[in-house]
Amino acid sequence: MLPNTYTGISITGMVRVPLSPQERQRGERFGILLRRARGDRSMVDVAAAAGVSAETLRKIETGRAPTPAFFTVAALAHALHLSLDDLAAACAEGAEGGEQAMSA
Numbered sequence: 521m522l523p524n525t526y527t528g529i530s531i532t533g534m535v536r537v538p539l540s541p542q543e544r545q546r547g548e549r550f551g552i553l554l555r556r557a558r559g560d561r562s563m564v565d566v567a568a569a570a571g572v573s574a575e576t577l578r579k580i581e582t583g584r585a586p587t588p589a590f591f592t593v594a595a596l597a598h599a600l601h602l603s604l605d606d607l608a609a610a611c612a613e614g615a616e617g618g619e620q621a622m623s624a
Contacts, residue, residue, distance in 0.1 A: 539586060547586020550593075550611045555581045557600045569599035 539547075554577070558566050563581075567574040572592055579585035580596070588596075597604050 544583070544586050546611050547580075548583040550586070550588075550607070551581040551583045553607065553610055554596060554600065557602055566596070566599050570595040572596070 558581075563577050564574045567577040570577070570592075572595060576585065576588075576592065577596070580588050580592075593607070594604060596602075597607055
């Protein structure tokens with residue numbers, strides 16, 4: 521706990537728990553799916569359509585941001601005309617044939 525010098529009240533800092541290997545892999549699968557779904561569209565175009573920065577999209581696609589916020593995922597899915605259900609199924613642990621799930 522860190523003491524607040526102004527009030528003298530101790531506050532607890534937020535601790536980020538490291539991601540499990542499975543969570544990292546799911547994030548990597550999600551990034552790959554987004555990149556494939558983007559096709560020939562530019563990163564800037566898709567990011568603008570989703571209302572996120574191109575850097576945010578780049579981090580998600582490369583797996584450096586493996587747990588994006590729900591509304592970011594929803595906005596990207598909408599911009600890419602993807603179903604959230606299909607994305608979830610394709611990114612599920614041990615998902616086989618993620619490409620087939622996305623093309624249906």
